Amino acid sequence: MATFVLVHGAWSGAHDFRAVRRLLRAAGHEVFTPSLTGIGERVHLASQQVGLTTHIADVVNCVRYEDLDDIVLLGFSYGGAVVTGALEHLADRVRHLVYLDAFVLEDGEAAGVPGAGHSPRLPALGDPWLVPAPIRAFEDPEVGAWITARRTPQPIGTFTEPVRLTRPLEDYPFTRTFIKATGEPRPEPAGPFWAAADKVSKSAAWRYREIATSHQIPSNRPGELADLLLELV
Secondary structure (H helix, E strand, C coil): CCEEEEECCCCCCHHHHHHHHHHHHHCCCEEECCCCCCCHHHHHHCCCCCCHHHHHHHHHHHHHHCCCCCEEEEEECCHHHHHHHHHHHHHHHEEEEEEECCCCCCCCCCCCCCCCCCCCCCCCCCCCCEECCCCCCCCCHHHHHHHHCCCCCEECHHHHCCCCCCCCHHHCCCEEEEEEECCCCCCCCCCHHHHHHHHHCCCCCCEEEEECCCCCHHHHCHHHHHHHHHHHC
């Protein structure tokens, strides 16, 4: 039996993984999907003080309070920044690290406000502190409508606060996988998820997989994603 900790992306919540949860649990595994403060089901806790550190604490406390060990830790999209930052506290509990069409950041980089790149930028006095959710494409219109109704604005500090990583990801003893969504045209210049895929797909320190759908992999292809995760364990 494996223990999965699945960290959702921006503007969403743990419900991103509801179909994947069912499949992994049906296969006999434990699955935890912590909700990040200020978005999704915890939108009532949104404030200007919520940043990347808050979300890292959400995940770290889930693992520590449940006393989880030998985990498969997955970060989807923005969740890649969260799981990277969590390594400072959880690296010795990680069996396998998975980035699902996600940010793979180096020390001092931030996810970045959409369209502004990875450079950390503190909001100026009077700047809006909530970043609205962009429109996303889904294969099934009914699934898309369900997810879209639950997408929420996200505190800007989560995008502008830099991640802290004491050593390169490749130096950690756990194994690493990057899963890329390939169902949409590659932009030029390449966005952060394609840039990450280009880098890791050439590295012997990483496993690289693809799923031919749009960015919303957990909603579009839960079965295919669950099969890939079961392959890892």
